[in-house]
Amino acid sequence: MIATIRMTAATLPLDTIADPAPRRPRRWLRGLGWTVAVIVALVAALWFLFTSAAPAVPPMPAPTAEQAGAGRDAVMQLRGEGEAPRAHGIRLGADQLQGMAALASHGFRPARFAVTLRDQAVAVTVSRALPLGRWFNADLVTGGRQTGFPHARLRIGSVTFSPFWTRKLIETARRFALWRGIEVGPLDTLVRGIAVGGGEVAAVVDLPRPPGPIDGAVATRLYCALAAAQRRTPSDDFATHVRRVFSAPKGAETDVVRNRAAFVALAIFLVDDRVAELADAATAGIAACHIAPPTVMIHGRADLPKHWSLSAAIAAASGTQFAQAIGEWKELADSLSPQSSFAIGDPSGFSFVDVSADRAGFRAAGRADEPGEATRLAATTPDQLLPPVLLKQPEGMKKADFVRDYGSITDPRYTAMVAKIDAILNTDTID
Known part of the structure; x- marks a missing residue:
């Protein structure tokens, strides 16, 4: 019986075997395809509607x-x-x-x-x-x-x-x-x-001042530690205060959060209370332990600790690009002013010594997320914070002198000078 059935199936003409009915795509698949096509077309239309083929603002030169x-x-x-x-x-x-x-x-x-x-x-x-x-x-x-x-x-x-x-x-x-x-x-x-x-x-x-990106509670604790240490043992040495803030007891926060808050606390302590705006809620917190910013020195200069610490604080809160830009703007403005914007008696004019301190500060803050950074800074020396050879760089330049010798802050002559400063920082600062 089985053999008969097999023989019959085998001897049937091929044209008598009907093709299976063609399978039609399911209706929901066709609907999905149309939906995707409409969405893609809509996104493309919006893309070309809300964007342009050319910029409305031409390339901007470096600020004068x-x-x-x-x-x-x-x-x-x-x-x-x-x-x-x-x-x-x-x-x-x-x-x-x-x-x-x-x-x-x-x-x-x-x-x-x-x-x-x-x-x-x-x-x-x-x-x-x-x-x-x-x-x-x-x-x-x-x-x-x-x-x-x-x-x-x-x-x-x-x-x-x-x-x-x-x-x-x-x-x-x-x-x-x-x-x-x-x-x-x-x-x-x-x-x-x-x-x-x-x-x-x-x-x-009446513009708001948004909360700073730095943990205010940590910055407040570290600022108060600096203030207490200064009351116990006054010091005018910048490296001493850097060691103090980075050797202060650590709380439950992560190393990165603590390091960034430490840079801001140092700038609040040495520069101005307004730096506390970088740290959420720190402005009110520092009132309980407030101390007037002490005059501290590095290599005999009172302005360079301010440059270093403020640039580090800005970099910790906003990134190194913005910190570098602010430092350059300050020097450009000083090239027009008979008085430095930091302190009476400090050299005015464009200063590559100030730029060096700025760069040393924001480069240190740029390493805030590296393992062991707090340990390194807790044992730092003045020469590691700012190599003394950098104090030999040109400074006190008025606008005409700066433009004559360096053009602008995007001129190759200026970028070559900055590269020279960075090369010294790469070899002489904390590695």
């Missing part, structure tokens, strides 16, 4: 001495330095606006910023390179005389938002900041009024 000075003045006004109430008036001219944009472009590169006055309007423009050769361009324009947060128009790529939707977007950003723990008041409190005209922008502002 004049721009550094004007930008620093603008930042001080925005921060309300010297003002008792938080709400305060500002008055910014074209030079200050352009200086602020030059500093922002240098400090936050590769982003580019431009601030321009257009008759009765002011425009803030930012450009940043994106993948696939595209650019993010945003332009915010406002003007006239207004009470409260000004009506403005925001343009991103080829899309322009009305003042209504621009305010909605800014309000969304404010709420996001609140969610992140940054205390940002209502928009009409942040900017209480603005007037644009006569070649300047005047406004009454």
